[in-house]
Amino acid sequence: MNLKKKIIAANWKMNKTLPEGEKLRNQVLEGLKKIPHNAEPILFPSFLHIGNWQNLYNTTPNPPIALGAQNLGTEPNGARTGEISAHMLKSAHVEYVLIGHAERRTFYHEDNNSLILQKLQQAQQHNLKTIFCCGESLEIRKSKKTLEHLQKQLEPLKNLNNIHNPNILIAYEPVWAIGTGLIPDVKEIQNINTQIRKILHEIYLLPKPYLPFLYGGSVNEKNAQDILTHVDGLLVGSSSLHAEKFLQILAATQHKT
Numbered sequence: 001m002n003l004k005k006k007i008i009a010a011n012w013k014m015n016k017t018l019p020e021g022e023k024l025r026n027q028v029l030e031g032l033k034k035i036p037h038n039a040e041p042i043l044f045p046s047f048l049h050i051g052n053w054q055n056l057y058n059t060t061p062n063p064p065i066a067l068g069a070q071n072l073g074t075e076p077n078g079a080r081t082g083e084i085s086a087h088m089l090k091s092a093h094v095e096y097v098l099i100g101h102a103e104r105r106t107f108y109h110e111d112n113n114s115l116i117l118q119k120l121q122q123a124q125q126h127n128l129k130t131i132f133c134c135g136e137s138l139e140i141r142k143s144k145k146t147l148e149h150l151q152k153q154l155e156p157l158k159n160l161n162n163i164h165n166p167n168i169l170i171a172y173e174p175v176w177a178i179g180t181g182l183i184p185d186v187k188e189i190q191n192i193n194t195q196i197r198k199i200l201h202e203i204y205l206l207p208k209p210y211l212p213f214l215y216g217g218s219v220n221e222k223n224a225q226d227i228l229t230h231v232d233g234l235l236v237g238s239s240s241l242h243a244e245k246f247l248q249i250l251a252a253t254q255h256k257t
């Protein structure tokens with residue numbers, strides 16, 4: 001992780017066939033050579049693509065984009081149909097994992113701190129950098145319980161407080177902003193960043209160094225530059241599925257250090 005650069009993470013979610021994924025990845029790689037930027041790009045394709053990514057590593061041992069996984073299992077190996085372990089991911093050049101994404105919490109009932117903690121521990125044990133996602137629903141926001149909610153979601157991280165460099169990045173993704181075209185005011189994002197830091201350092205006693213803070217939820221090529229002035233990076237969903245839009249978001253990092 002290079003904190004002088006902005007982290008721009010692309011969450012492809014459940015999109016792209018094998019050839020489509022390879023094409024998009026190659027377009028991003030080609031585009032990166034041409035655009036000035038100050039980004040550390042990470043792509044989070046589906047597991048299918050992670051397997052296929054190996055053809056890239058065979059020809060380019062250090063590609064300019066890092067590889068991430070959208071999920072990982074709670075156990076090191078064994079009889080867990082449909083799951084994938086940290087160890088398996090590591091063997092496929094995966095450097096990052098997403099943990100606690102709103103869609104996993106909502107659709108797969110993974111809004112459970114002990115399960116999230118198991119995943120975190122697997123990631124830590126295998127030296128996978130974790131983008132830890134949190135964010136409130138519209139209902140919680142309206143009832144002004146956002147901070148309480150974030151504190152609860154962040155609780156699994158307190159178990160990492162004896163680790164000097166936990167390799168964690170925080171992604172604040174309000175549920176009401178994901179895929180809706182709505183985004184919070186940048187001042188609000190800034191305030192949440194301050195509050196999350198307070199929760200982590202003062203309540204959960206997580207040591208410094210500084211944990212990078214990412215924003216996600218309806219980021220696009222038009223709003224990226226403005227948001228980037230207040231955060232260390234972005235987690236981008238639908239706009240990362242189009243090479244041109246994603247490259248414009250990467251280019252938006254060039255003046256932001």
Ligand code: PGA
Pocket residue numbers: 011173177178179180216217218219235236237238239
């Ligand atoms: P979105 O998704 O950019 O499509 O809103 C962001 C995310 O879920 O990570």
